[in-house]
Amino acid sequence: MQQPATRLNLKELLTDQQRARLISKTYRPGETIYSEGEDPKGIFFLKSGILALTYNSENGAESLLRVFTNCVFFGHRSYLAADQYHATLTVLKEAEIRFLDQELTEEVFAQNPKVLLHVAQTMAVDLRNAENRLRDMVGKKASQRVIEALLYLKHKNEDFPWTRREIGEFCGVKTETVSRALGELESLNLIRREGRSIAIVDELKLVDYLNEPS
Amino acid sequence: MQQPATRLNLKELLTDQQRARLISKTYRPGETIYSEGEDPKGIFFLKSGILALTYNSENGAESLLRVFTNCVFFGHRSYLAADQYHATLTVLKEAEIRFLDQELTEEVFAQNPKVLLHVAQTMAVDLRNAENRLRDMVGKKASQRVIEALLYLKHKNEDFPWTRREIGEFCGVKTETVSRALGELESLNLIRREGRSIAIVDELKLVDYLNEPS
DNA sequence: CGGCTGCTTGAGCTCTATCAACCCCCGTGG
């Protein structure tokens, strides 16, 4: 099985006629694209911007499940599982979206197997990531999970000013604990804090630290 | 999108010629089908038996990631993501397996879109489950997660004698804590312990308990 | 400048891991 394509382009995946049926929309930061509990009516494609998939529990604890950046499909998980959205998708950075309604989605899945394959490959990677995080929740301590969150978020977008809150919601830790963990990592000279932003001093040492039994 | 098929049958999915190319094998409890770090060479189909996908960390902590029972594909996640297995698959109950080598897998994916679609739907459900567990790791207390583990494992196989160890490895809790949590649940009259086995007294009350903020 | 949101630090508490003892059940071998 070949590597998943790193960059998607709707022009290459859809016919002109299909592309004419796309619904375009631009969302501003803070807006909600879909909410937990709603029924999927199709799938989306993100042309530009940054999105966060989060779960807000009744008691106020939030979880950051996934982040979407340039040129990926999203909303396909619930669509394929034929269940309601299990989390809420909000905009972190102004986003340009294309929506494929159910008819168009079915048509594209049926006519261009590359699309379904790509979506399946995306979920295969996301499932590995989720299960790795699951194992790390018991096996690794907070400061190690903070690093993994940092690496994931920086990988999604190097420049976005990720907050301690977002880091904590991704790795299952309170913001105060993130703050303390960052202090510890800085004292080990693995990262450097400059105002609110976090610079990685030595990525290799950082990854080493993840594998330490301590 | 229609519901994922509840029961698969290779006879309906593969041609006679393709079925002749399947590699059959029977595994006994305790045997390993594949190990973390190996490269996938194709995908598998489970005709009967019970399998556990587990991750064994260097420090001895184990995680139970997924359980497979009758008539499902497995090994497809790593195959589609084109990466190494991220966990180890072992046999809990004698299992009859069919293996599709790479050539056959590619051929089936290309010729019968239902197979890829089914595999994608399976991952869509698994991804939701993994992300729900992720949010519960922070939002819910141990006894609530024990219930979710119980419901998941009983759903996979009602009759299999799941151990406290397996329950704990699924929900990220030590066996002693599982034991104490079961005691608490019994005192609330939600479950009943009979020797080593666990009977659910009232599934509805059990599910209610999951949503309590306490 | 004021105000808001994010960040940091401290003190105390809680939940769960850890360590340890013991029981029960069952299979094995003398």
Next chain:
DNA sequence: CCACGGGGGTTGATAGAGCTCAAGCAGCCG
């Protein structure tokens, strides 16, 4: 037949990581 051993389970005492609550600081924008 009984002694033994091992795995699963339960229960108790203790310690520690991270949460909670609280206060104060820092960066950013009107």
